[in-house]
Amino acid sequence: MKTFVYIDHFKGQVQAASWEALGAAKSFGSAIAIIFGSGLDALAKTAFEFGADEVLLADDSALTDYRAEAFASTLSALASSQSPDLILFPTTTRTREMAAMLAMDLNTGILVDITALSIEGDQFVATRPIYEGKLFEKISCNTKPAIATLRARAFPRPAQDSSHGGTATKVEAKADSPTTVESYEVAESIVSLTDSSVVVSGGRGVSNNPSLTPPSGMDDKQAEIWRAHQGFKLIGDLTSVLDGAVGASRAAVDAGYIPYSNQVGQTGKTVAPDLYIACGISGAIQHIAGIRSAKMVVAINKDPDAPIFK
Amino acid sequence: MKIIACIKQVPDSEAKVKAENGQVSWGESPLVINPFDEYAVEGALQQKEATNGTVTALCIGLESAKETLKHALAMGADDAVLISDAALNALDTQGAARVLAASINKIGGVDLVVFGRQSLDDGSGVTAAQTARLLGWPMLGLAGQIKVQEGSAQVARVIEEGRQIVHANLPAVLSVVQSIGEPRYPSFMGIRKASKAVIPIWSLKDLGINAPAPIVTRTELVTPPSRDVACEIITGDGPAQIAETLAEKILAEKVL
Numbered sequence: 161m162k163t164f165v166y167i168d169h170f171k172g173q174v175q176a177a178s179w180e181a182l183g184a185a186k187s188f189g190s191a192i193a194i195i196f197g198s199g200l201d202a203l204a205k206t207a208f209e210f211g212a213d214e215v216l217l218a219d220d221s222a223l224t225d226y227r228a229e230a231f232a233s234t235l236s237a238l239a240s241s242q243s244p245d246l247i248l249f250p251t252t253t254r255t256r257e258m259a260a261m262l263a264m265d266l267n268t269g270i271l272v273d274i275t276a277l278s279i280e281g282d283q284f285v286a287t288r289p290i291y292e293g294k295l296f297e298k299i300s301c302n303t304k305p306a307i308a309t310l311r312a313r314a315f316p317r318p319a320q321d322s323s324h325g326g327t328a329t330k331v332e333a334k335a336d337s338p339t340t341v342e343s344y345e346v347a348e349s350i351v352s353l354t355d356s357s358v359v360v361s362g363g364r365g366v367s368n369n370p371s372l373t374p375p376s377g378m379d380d381k382q383a384e385i386w387r388a389h390q391g392f393k394l395i396g397d398l399t400s401v402l403d404g405a406v407g408a409s410r411a412a413v414d415a416g417y418i419p420y421s422n423q424v425g426q427t428g429k430t431v432a433p434d435l436y437i438a439c440g441i442s443g444a445i446q447h448i449a450g451i452r453s454a455k456m457v458v459a460i461n462k463d464p465d466a467p468i469f470k
Numbered sequence: 471m472k473i474i475a476c477i478k479q480v481p482d483s484e485a486k487v488k489a490e491n492g493q494v495s496w497g498e499s500p501l502v503i504n505p506f507d508e509y510a511v512e513g514a515l516q517q518k519e520a521t522n523g524t525v526t527a528l529c530i531g532l533e534s535a536k537e538t539l540k541h542a543l544a545m546g547a548d549d550a551v552l553i554s555d556a557a558l559n560a561l562d563t564q565g566a567a568r569v570l571a572a573s574i575n576k577i578g579g580v581d582l583v584v585f586g587r588q589s590l591d592d593g594s595g596v597t598a599a600q601t602a603r604l605l606g607w608p609m610l611g612l613a614g615q616i617k618v619q620e621g622s623a624q625v626a627r628v629i630e631e632g633r634q635i636v637h638a639n640l641p642a643v644l645s646v647v648q649s650i651g652e653p654r655y656p657s658f659m660g661i662r663k664a665s666k667a668v669i670p671i672w673s674l675k676d677l678g679i680n681a682p683a684p685i686v687t688r689t690e691l692v693t694p695p696s697r698d699v700a701c702e703i704i705t706g707d708g709p710a711q712i713a714e715t716l717a718e719k720i721l722a723e724k725v726l
């Protein structure tokens with residue numbers, strides 16, 4: 161069994177669930193890591209250390225910026241020439257798009273955001289959450305190669321072994337894309353919420369610390385945001401001690417305390433940490449939708465009747 | 471500018487969803503517009519206003535999905551099309567993309583197709599990119615902001631690491647996220663207009679395509695094991711003591 165594993169990264173910083181996908185691939189047979197970008201020799205080395213049997217590296221300045229069309233075309237060309245049985249991705253913003261396009265190019269099925277994968281007969285069968293995690297479905301793919309994106313933290317992460325090495329094989333980029341990337345606004349800390357074992361989130365209550373006195377001359381809204389920023393600073397300090405990521409409720413995002421990319425919940429991110437700490441968050445159903453897989457939830461709230469305790 | 475908003479009908483997010491005899495059941499809960507697609511309609515309406523264009527709401531669904539299309543009309547969409555056909559009862563995302571692409575081609579002269587981030591029920595978040603690939607149009611995914619100018623679109627795409635400004639020529643496919651802005655409430659005039667609207671229903675024959683062969687099929691529904699959630703309120707003499715008790719409990723649970 162031959163599996164391609166796409167290693168998703170942003171400017172060389174890998175989405176750690178890529179290694180989980182590599183581990184899943186190894187459990188079926190040989191795992192070929194696929195890396196696209198430029199100047200990524202270090203990442204190729206890490207892929208070997210996480211167990212890749214082979215690394216295919218498209219190292220091309222035209223792939224420096226992720227563009228779905230170019231990445232999908234590069235991968236479809238590789239898949240057509242090497243005929244893997246299975247192509248795995250970690251589920252990320254990028255891979256949902258490129259895997260979707262790849263499935264159209266190869267006219268095959270895509271199993272998205274799965275939490276388990278097995279082989280039954282000659283088909284791949286995957287388990288995945290539906291209806292915001294209220295149910296799970298088992299789905300099978302009756303074409304080859306099967307394409308699947310794996311939910312972060314649903315599959316075990318293989319151990320890194322620095323003695324395991326190899327030489328990456330250079331492959332050709334298909335750089336044509338109708339989109340151009342003009343610029344980035346990168347968040348200060350790019351700890352991935354979906355990958356973290358600890359998430360500390362702040363909600364509207366974070367702006368409600370009565371012991372803080374905002375600098376004079378602020379109007380009410382400015383004072384509220386100032387208070388909230390003090391609160392999120394505290395949350396940031398805690399996450400750096402615990403090696404976690406900062407999350408937020410939608411109310412905190414809507415009030416302008418923190419960017420949307422930090423939002424947890426139905427219309428934000430789905431997280432699966434061992435420890436989730438909710439500060440000043442009431443626990444609306446749409447927020448809970450994003451934290452169903454958390455092992456332990458700690459809520460810091462002055463209202464013992466808040467729904468998060470129910 | 472001619473804009474299409476793709477919208478799906480789904481059970482309300484408050485619904486108690488269960489597996490019953492191998493089927494999904496949501497009891498008496500109403501079917502509503504996919505909440506992510508309300509943002510798609512909002513994004514489409516913003517571009518309609520910015521460019522003096524039109525918005526067509528497009529949905530594949532059962533006859534009941536007319537209500538969902540009427541919601542989009544009440545918000546301000548100009549017209550709506552329902553794709554409904556008995557042969558479409560087990561669509562996977564590829565299939566949905568094929569039907570949507572055929573519909574978009576039949577509507578014709580389209581500049582911009584706006585999708586939601588994902589469907590609430592299936593939650594794949596791949597149909598937009600699959601449709602774009604079939605049409606051969608650029609995909610501008612997860613837009614938090616859209617600017618359309620002289621035949622091209624620039625979006626601020628929200629990714630794990632922050633935002634990315636991406637540009638493409640029209641026609642293009644977009645998906646939008648919540649930062650696009652709160653979906654507007656249907657106006658009184660809008661509701662009146664929507665209630666009188668006659669929504670055309672197109673079959674596969676009208677689209678000139680066969681039913682897409684299912685590639686991904688559901689073999690089983692699984693009810694997640696109910697979680698025994700034990701809730702404990704930690705009290706104590708002031709924050710320092712509460713924090714200490716909490717820290718001990720967290721360490722005892724070995725979640726760090």
Ligand SMILES: Cc1cc2nc3c(=O)[nH]c(=O)nc-3n(C[C@H](O)[C@H](O)[C@H](O)COP(=O)(O)OP(=O)(O)OC[C@H]3O[C@@H](n4cnc5c(N)ncnc54)[C@H](O)[C@@H]3O)c2cc1C
Binds near residue numbers: 363364441446460466
């Ligand atoms: C379609 C839709 C999608 C949505 N998607 C999301 C989503 O993805 N994510 C999300 O989070 N929400 C989402 N929401 C919004 C959700 O319904 C809630 O409005 C939101 O989660 C509330 O945020 P909050 O808990 O921060 O604010 P509130 O509900 O206002 O709660 C604030 C909490 O802070 C506590 N508090 C106040 N002061 C203090 C203090 N000094 N110390 C301790 N505690 C204090 C209060 O007791 C209260 O419990 C969605 C809503 C809709 C309709």
Ligand SMILES: Nc1ncnc2c1ncn2[C@@H]1O[C@H](COP(=O)(O)O)[C@@H](O)[C@H]1O
Binds near residue numbers: 507566588
């Ligand atoms: N049946 C449908 N009719 C119209 N649009 C749809 C349909 N299914 C999915 N979509 C669109 O595709 C997006 C992504 O859906 P999904 O890939 O299922 O998560 C949705 O937010 C809609 O914009």
